[in-house]
Amino acid sequence: MxxxxxxxxxxxxxxxxxxxxxxxxxxxxxxxxxxxxxxxxxxxxxxxxxxxxxxxxxxxxxxxxxxxxxxxxxxxxxxxxxxxxxxxxxxxxxxxxxxGNHYINRYRLTPLGKIKPAWLTLDDFATFDSPDRLPWRSVAIVNIADFQDFYPTFLARGLRDHGVECTISSTSIKELDNLRRSATEMRAANIARVLDYSAVCNLAGRIKSVGRGADAILMPAVLGLADDLMVSLLRRLVNKPLYFISTMPTSVPGVRxxxxxxxxxxxxxxxxxxxxxxxxxxxxxxxxxxxxxxxxxxxxxxxxxxxxxxxxxxxxxxxxxxxxxxxxxxxxxxxxxxxxxxxxxxxxxxxxxxxxxxxxxxxxxxxxxxxxxxxxxxxxxxxxxxxxxxxxxxxxxxxxxxxxxxxxxxx
Amino acid sequence: MTTDTPLSNISPNNFEQCVKCTVCTVYCPVTAVNPLYPGPKQAGPDGERYRLKRGDFYNEALKYCLNCKRCEVSCPSGVRIGDIIQQARMKYSHGSAGLRDRMLAHTDLMGGIATRLSPTVNGILRLTPVKMAMDLTLGIDRHRTFPSYTPRKFTTWFRRHAAAHQERYTRRVTYFHGCYVNYNFPRLGKDFVKLFNACGIGVDLMPGEKCCGVARIANRLIKQATDAARTNLREIRTAVSRGNDVVATSSTCILTMRDEYPHLLGLDNADVRDNIMTATRYLYRLIESGQVRLVFKENGFPYHLAYHTPCHMAKLGWGVYSIELLKMIPGAMVTVLDNNCCGIAGTYGFKKENYKYSQAIGKTLFDSIARENPDFVVTDCETCKWQIEMSTPYRVVNPISILADAIDFEATRQANMQ
CATH class of the missing domain: 3.50.50.60 (FAD/NAD(P)-binding domain)
Structure with a gap:
């Protein structure tokens, strides 16, 4: 050939x-x-x-x-x-x-709440102009209930060091009940595969209610394995700045x-x-x-x-x-x-x-x-x-x- | 590679190469839809560590593995995860296959009986009360319709209408028709003979051909699978010794004979493995090297063809041959669907306990077909064809049939006369 x-x-x-x-x-x-x-x-x-x-x-x-x-x-x-x-x-x-800019670094938020230089970042992740000043007064960190590859407490601790108030909550939707039965397979990629149109609509409702009052919502990157349709849908439905934080591997945005x-x-x-x-x-x-x-x-x-x-x-x-x-x-x-x-x-x-x-x-x-x-x-x-x-x-x-x-x- | 120390370990299936990176779990079609299945990493190399110590760590949930081999295709470390799981099922699973599994597994025996009674059998298998009864008594899901059986087997047609004039070709190939072509869909076999004859290639059959054994392996009828495999290998060796390659229109038959025979049944086929291949690979190589030429119909073939890569074709790595052949057809618009499992996995999807998982797995593929909205879905696997046709309104055709349709038979025949 x-x-x-x-x-x-x-x-x-x-x-x-x-x-x-x-x-x-x-x-x-x-x-x-x-x-x-x-x-x-x-x-x-x-x-x-x-x-x-x-x-x-x-x-x-x-x-x-x-x-x-x-x-x-x-x-x-x-x-x-x-x-x-x-x-x-x-x-x-x-x-x-x-x-991002062709020649200049921006800054990104790590899962431990640290700020690191970043060049080009996927649109659904938060980036900042400066490492010293974050654009938020308060954020709501929302985890998926029983998802273990994401550590909201560390993230909140890091953010509080930067003067950002944090609330931590976890939420669940019935579409994930089936997956939740398997402790070992409740992984980012599998969650992403379950979150289809109707599941994302439900999830958006939950996130809106716990995120009321916060400037932004941060959640683990568990959406959009093959394309970014569900990512855009959720962000549109929540109608408030929503950013993803990377999880333990495998990385859903990376696979995408x-x-x-x-x-x-x-x-x-x-x-x-x-x-x-x-x-x-x-x-x-x-x-x-x-x-x-x-x-x-x-x-x-x-x-x-x-x-x-x-x-x-x-x-x-x-x-x-x-x-x-x-x-x-x-x-x-x-x-x-x-x-x-x-x-x-x-x-x-x-x-x-x-x-x-x-x-x-x-x-x-x-x-x-x-x-x-x-x-x-x-x-x-x-x-x-x-x-x-x-x-x-x-x-x-x-x-x-x-x-x-x-x-x-x-x- | 020169080195003073052996680089590869000697653990079977590269078991010790697993670095627990979890990449395989992303590509397993089952884990996201069936929480009872522990996933390829847990079911494969992780579980194997325990099973090596004590066999009773074996988990019966390994039966939910489709044996699609997608974990192996994705593994960065070359671990044969699917083989580890299938070997564990063969070695540790308790109990023997029940009546239903035996019926599903013996595609050739069942086919042999059913073709003789085909009008009756086909009618009966479509009746709602019969489907309900099979669901309740056997555990074959009522939503499934068995592919219809043909009144005349492919081999019968071949003997009466094709065998005699194969002698005139000097280039010959041995066609492994498989159970599906023989008992359900002789049309594909006829297309194969037509296309290959037009290319100046004579077709021989293996007189003692048995089912490749994939369904027997899946249903843990290992002795029966091994017996069939030995017969096939004997027949293949005879064909190869006459200078023939052995080709099939089913990617699963080919994967089974090339890889499952040595890996799962312990039958060495190294002497003939390179001679066993899909029909599209065989044909592509002859065309590329200029030994065969296809002449297509003048008015072209103005259809949108969406190629679906069957899991076992992905494992073989040979989807490229089918895709490249389709791209040769003037006027055809060829798109390649994202690589996703259809969910049927042979007999797996017919079982009542698997039906809902089977459909949930296939949904991504069905949705992507609907988005493409092609004239035909094209694929090299018969069970993918059943599943897609049962689950979508699209017709599914083997690339060999597409080519047989698209060529100008007479002009191709002329072009390939010695």
Whole structure:
């Protein structure tokens, strides 16, 4: 089966690259082994939240303080400035509405009531201009009765530190009674699947009555798994500022973003090979000729161009053995210290060096095998390493920007 | 991959690779509608930890698993969650299948009897009092209508009208027709023969073909399933040794013979597994490599086709072949429905205790079909077809029948003459 571009990896990086390719009319396929880190999304696409432990307001300026190895430094300031304004419209074309500015961070509310920098945030999550002043005098925090993956007390404590009065209540509707019978499955995604039109109408009535008098209503993100119809419906019916707070995984807004990106890609004519794993490749003269997968067996999947967006350790883009770190699809060269003791810090709260390991690539993201560059393969997203998404708050940004860097022609 | 230490563990079904991320629970069609089902993570790798210690930790609620394998498709860690659950059912479940489950499971035996008496059987099975009686005595839900049985089996038609002129083709394929084509819907088998013959491909049948066994596995008739599987594997090996691939128009038959035989029944099929495939994959590969050409009718095929990916097709990863073939048809507008389970899962949805869950699962799919409002829903699975036709006003057609309809038979035949 032949394509113009084959993308290995179906997370945010792979989908972004795939959508950009398919939008230019290329015959594009994604090979994706299982679902992605979007399932753990906070509701915000972060660009750069902190450098050297200090929160960042202006990511473009702060990039200069990042180490040379960071993907943003490798893309370069000029190129970054031209790519940043492409992200919000791309998400929007997929139906994902976000709040935020191309170049400046806003602030978001964490489930523990803390305020953190945020770049582009899903429209139904609260964001603020400033980390110091919240726009509310009082909020009503409304949980779903018996939903255990949301902690209103922590949230209220954090908000009170910011001078916001909070009431906490939980509410229930009869449509959730059936689900409530299963303690283990009373999860955000399952609640979202039960909340259909009539259930949301009932829920809106309950929320309105407990939220009377509050400036805003905060509730766990348990609505809208496949699209945002029920989210809009509830917000319209409640007729008062209503924002969602992320829950324990799996993240309903993250799954929704994934599904909307998948759907947009498929509607563009793209081929999504979900649940398949690349098992081998045919290389010739420094080029990938074909890849082979579990599902397609001896059938070669050929393309003129391949993009690797396989992620880091969680998604097996990188695999650690006791003595080495390898890239399991092609056996690409990986950068990591020889001595295993240098891979990690014994203090779990410190930046962990292994998080910055990645495939070694040239200026145009081409990897190598045994020092020989592969000319029609590019590695993007967290498989390239060079950054610490947890400490720097840059996971989504690295995914989006590196993917756009390899798929957007230079002017 | 070079390394000094083995990277993969040796636990069956990648059981130890589970990192408890809960992604599978999002894609399980059952959990949101049936609180009695503990969900794929609890029923699969979590429960397995306990069952390995003591078998009586087994929970009979695992019977609510549809075996759709959506958990496996979504798992980022490659855990064969569905297989863990099905193996636990086979190993620990108490009691044997009752009369109803045996009747539902023996699709070929029941089909063999019913086709002989088809006018009577079809009429009787549609009578409200009979449905009530089956509901009350057997536990087959009264809302269900059995697919009608054909008065003449596909194999009978093939022997009388098709077998003789297959000899003229040098390229040959072995068609695994399955129970549905043989006893309920020979039209699909006839379309298959017409299309493949037009492409210059002769069709052979396996003389000893048995039911693939999926319904027996689902109803824990493991010995009977294994017997049928052994016969089929013997027949498949004979076909492959003659140079034939074995193809089917049902994605579930194919998944069962490729994956369930080795994973659940412990029958090694590695020597022939690559030769077992869906008809659309077989055809697509020949077209793509330029060995076969389809010539379509001049006035085109001006219909809106909405492709529904059956769960087992999603697991095979081969929906792409059917979709790409449909996209070749000039004038056809092809859309791909969001990947959702129809809820029937073979015999599962016929059982009284499952009916309401089955319909609740399918609702997302039914709604998405209504939004698309296509001329035809297209899918490679017969039980998806029953469920969608029983639950929506839309007609559901196999892609092979669509292609057989859309081609200019004579021109295609000419184009593929050696």
């Amino acid at each position: 032949n394509f113009d571009t084959i993308i290995i990896g179906g997370g945010l990086t792979g989908l972004t690259a795939a959508i950009a390719s398919a939008e230019r009319g290329e015959r594009t396929a994604i090979i994706s082994a299982g679902q992605s880190a979007l399932h753990f999304s906070s509701g915000t696409f972060e660009l750069l939240g902190a450098v050297d432990g200090k929160p960042v307001t202006n990511p473009v300026e702060a990039m200069d303080r990042l180490p040379d190895t960071h993907p943003y430094r490798r893309i370069g300031r000029e190129r970054m400035l031209s790519l940043l304004p492409l992200v919000q419209p791309l998400l929007s074309r997929a139906g994902i509405a976000t709040t 973003a994934q599904m909307m990106l998948n759907r947009y890609f498929t509607n563009l004519g793209g081929t999504l090979m979900a649940g398949d794993t690349v098992t081998g490749a045919r290389l010739d003269n420094g080029r990938v000729e074909a890849v082979f997968t579990n599902n397609h067996g001896p059938e070669p999947l050929t393309a003129s161009r391949f993009i690797m967006a396989t992620g880091s350790f969680f998604s097996h883009g990188l695999v650690a053995t006791p003595s080495s770190v390898i890239e399991p699809v092609f056996g690409l060269d990986v950068d990591y210290p020889a001595d295993r003791a240098d891979w990690f810090s014994k203090n779990i709260g410190q930046a962990q060096p292994f998080m910055e390991f990645g495939v070694r690539t040239d200026d145009s993201w081409h990897p190598s095998i045994g020092g020989n560059t592969i000319t029609n393969l590019q590695c993007v997203g967290s498989v390239t390493g060079g950054c610490n998404p947890i400490k720097q708050g840059c996971g989504a940004g690295v995914a989006l920007l590196t993917a756009l860097d390899v798929t957007t022609p230079r002017l």
